[in-house]
Structure formats: structure tokens, C-alpha cells
Amino acid sequence: xxxxxxxxxxxxxxLLLLFLxxxxxxxxxxxxxxxxxxxxxxxxxxxxxxxxxxxxxxINRAIETWLNTIEDYEKQGEIVAQGRVLSYLALAYSYLxxxxxxxxxxxxxxxxxxxxxxxxxxxxxxxxxxxxxxxxFLGRGNPLAALSSWEQSTATYEKVQDTSGVLxxxxxxxxxxxxxxxxxxxxxxLSENLxxxxxxxxxxxxxxxxxxxxxxxxxxxxxxxxxLGQILRQQGNLGTSELILNKILDQVxxxxxxxxxxxxxxxxxxxxxxxxxxKDSYQQAIIAASNVETRLKIQLNKLNLLxxxxxxxxxxxxxxxxxxxxxxxxxxxxxxxxxxxLANLLLKWSxxxxxxxxxxxxTKVQNLLxxxxxxxxxxxxxxxxxxxxxNLGKLYEKLAINKACQNNxxxxxxxxxCENNHQFSDSxxxxxxxxFLNNQAKKFxxxxxxxxxxxxxxxxxxxxx
Numbered sequence: 001x002x003x004x005x006x007x008x009x010x011x012x013x014x015l016l017l018l019f020l021x022x023x024x025x026x027x028x029x030x031x032x033x034x035x036x037x038x039x040x041x042x043x044x045x046x047x048x049x050x051x052x053x054x055x056x057x058x059i060n061r062a063i064e065t066w067l068n069t070i071e072d073y074e075k076q077g078e079i080v081a082q083g084r085v086l087s088y089l090a091l092a093y094s095y096l097x098x099x100x101x102x103x104x105x106x107x108x109x110x111x112x113x114x115x116x117x118x119x120x121x122x123x124x125x126x127x128x129x130x131x132x133x134x135x136x137f138l139g140r141g142n143p144l145a146a147l148s149s150w151e152q153s154t155a156t157y158e159k160v161q162d163t164s165g166v167l168x169x170x171x172x173x174x175x176x177x178x179x180x181x182x183x184x185x186x187x188x189x190l191s192e193n194l195x196x197x198x199x200x201x202x203x204x205x206x207x208x209x210x211x212x213x214x215x216x217x218x219x220x221x222x223x224x225x226x227x228l229g230q231i232l233r234q235q236g237n238l239g240t241s242e243l244i245l246n247k248i249l250d251q252v253x254x255x256x257x258x259x260x261x262x263x264x265x266x267x268x269x270x271x272x273x274x275x276x277x278x279k280d281s282y283q284q285a286i287i288a289a290s291n292v293e294t295r296l297k298i299q300l301n302k303l304n305l306l307x308x309x310x311x312x313x314x315x316x317x318x319x320x321x322x323x324x325x326x327x328x329x330x331x332x333x334x335x336x337x338x339x340x341x342l343a344n345l346l347l348k349w350s351x352x353x354x355x356x357x358x359x360x361x362x363t364k365v366q367n368l369l370x371x372x373x374x375x376x377x378x379x380x381x382x383x384x385x386x387x388x389x390x391n392l393g394k395l396y397e398k399l400a401i402n403k404a405c406q407n408n409x410x411x412x413x414x415x416x417x418c419e420n421n422h423q424f425s426d427s428x429x430x431x432x433x434x435x436f437l438n439n440q441a442k443k444f445x446x447x448x449x450x451x452x453x454x455x456x457x458x459x460x461x462x463x464x465x
Contacts, residue, residue, distance in 0.1 A: 063092050083112035087129040097331030106133050127156035141333040141381035143179035171224045190228040213247045222248045259289035263298050296325045307349045312357045336384035339372035362424040386451050393445030400437035
């Protein structure tokens, strides 16, 4: 079997979307509180207490509070209020990885809200419910469904001329397009919403963008420019990306936002081989990040850099922190992607390291991928399943070669440099035959290819082949 190449670029891309998911999904400011004061002030206070619990990370207390609030609203016949709080409840459940409850809550919310007459009281709440539904879809790796929900949210905000809501959901649409690998469309979507007399993406440059990067951007505009900076970097427009990121870095007050910007700056510097600059940006980002998922994606990028630079001791120390964070994550696409990406980094490590270095364990790689596959199956995240299977095939292929090298197979020795071929700390504990390992590699690779083809995912099919 020929060597497989499994590029993890799209997984990195999914991780980069995490920050925007955190700050854009639950825009409390879009809730029209001035239009719902007809309901009981006591219940409104109870509802807002749930919001406070949520914002403080007390998710279970928020859920308990909102469940009681929904029950009380139902007794009073407050259908719109029920729908509003059910959408909050859906987001809280998703935060804990309780996807069945999240789906049930958002579906009930939309059913209730869509049963009401369209007016300025109902429509903003319905728009936010569609926005949250989009986030739930993206959280489980279904960007196409997320795009549809966010398009509905945009259309609903347009009916009430809510410009902030329209910008919010257009940024989210760009996120979905970015997840689908449609960078040009995502770039165009952002350009249309951030720049007057919008330019085509291939026309974006320092001179044309700079006049729109004022010093008084709103936090929502900053988020949009951050997303645009990411996409431009992915398209290879490093100069314009760097200008955008440095400009908004000087304006932001949120440490979490600053962490995400610094991460993106570091990635751009790494692409330009400015290793020390990238290290410095990653370290600043880690210090600024308080959210566990934001910190994780920064640390994964830093680990990649340390492995590339053969900084094995630092890499080993960072690996321990990363593994502990992954254990804390709720069941989600982010957790699946993180496990698969980390497994790939460990394979890269095993290929670059030597027997005298601190080598990773192949069983650790195996466990990461098997857990990722199981988690992806639970949340029905098809791309996650495909990547996990493809990488298991890749791992078993390397183990088969390793085993053949241990057995002094002359044919393998002629094809591969056995001394530098994927060394693991537990290479001597591969108690399986080369034939079995080859069959496992073939089985997992074929499963990944079949799934990719059946789901019409051409980029995955291409990379695995």
C-alpha cells in the first residue's frame, strides 16, 4: 500500500472558528427587553438571573433557573417568552455537550415562535433563535445546515431593520462558508458587510482596506474584521491580513478577543518563517486567554511550532497541559477536531524525533483517534468520523512499516529508511504482526474513503487518496 498523505488544514480551520462561535453566538444585546416588559417582572428577573449564571460559566445553575422560568411562563400563557428562554436553554445544553436536549429545546423554541404573528416583538426573538440553531449545527460539524439557519436569521433581522443583527448573522454565514472551504465566498460575504461599495476579494489590499479600519470599530465589526483577516491569511494574502489584525489589536478591550488576534498574528508570522515572532505571539495569546477552548487552540498551534523546531522538552511539557484541557472539554466538534489534530501532531513528532528524544507513544495516538471516532459518531459529525478513520489507517500503516523494520524485512528496508521511520516510545511493544497491521491500515483507509465518497466530500476523498 502506498503512503497516504492526510493534511489537517481543514481541522485547523475548524479550530480557528471557535473564537467567533464564542462571542457571536449569544448576543444578549439583540434581545428586545424593552418590548417584553408586559410579562411578569419577577419572571424577567429570574430569566436574567439565568443569563448571569450562563455568563459566569455556571451552566447547570443557568439551566435549572431557565427550566423553572419556562414552566412559569407556560402557566401564564406567555408563548413568546417561552420560545425566547428555550433558545437560551438550547445553547446551555450544547455547552455541556447534551445535544439531544439542545435539539429538543431549539426545535420547541422555533415551533412556538413561528406559531405567533410576525411583529416587532416576535421577529427579533425568532431571529436570535435561528442564530442559535445555526451555532448548534456548526457545533456538531454541519456547516451547510448552519448556513441555512443563519440565512433565515439574517432575513428575519432585515424585516425589523436590525443592522447589528444583520451584520452578526452575515459574519456567521461567512463562518459556515469558511468551514465548507468556500474561502472566496466567505471573503466576499464579509467584504460586502464591512466595506462600503464592497470590493471583490482579489482586489483587497492595504491601500483599499485601510480607510475602513477606523479607530472606533464596534466589537461586532472587530469580530468581522478578525474573520476577514483569517480568511485572507488562508488565501495567502499575508500582508493585508497582518494589517487588519494589528489594527484591531490596538482597539480591543476584551482579553479573549486579544488572545484570538494574537493567535492569528502568530500563525501569519509562522508562515513567513518568523519563528521567534510566532512564539512570542503565541505566548502572549496564552497569557491573554481565559476561555479553556481558546487556550487549547493556541497551545495546539504552539505545539506544532515546537515540534517543527525539534524543541522536544518544551513540547513534552506543553503536551501534558493540552491533554488535561481536552479531558475537560464537553462532547462537541471542537473536542473531536482537537483529538484528531493532536494525534497528527504526535505522528509528526514521531517522524521528526530520534530514539534519543522524548518520543510520543503510538498507543496514545491510537486512543486519541479511537475516542475522536466514538465522539464524532455520538454527535453525528461525519467529517470527524472520516478524519478519525483516515488517521487510524495512517497510524497502522506506520506501525506496519515499523514492525517490518524490527523484523529486518529487506524489502521494507529498501523502500524506507528504517532508522528514521516514525519512532515511538513504545515501538518495542507492538505485539501485532505486520500482516495484521497492514490489514488494519487498509480497513480504516477504505472505510474513510467510502464514507467520504458517500457524503460527497471531495476534499477529504482527495487528501486521503
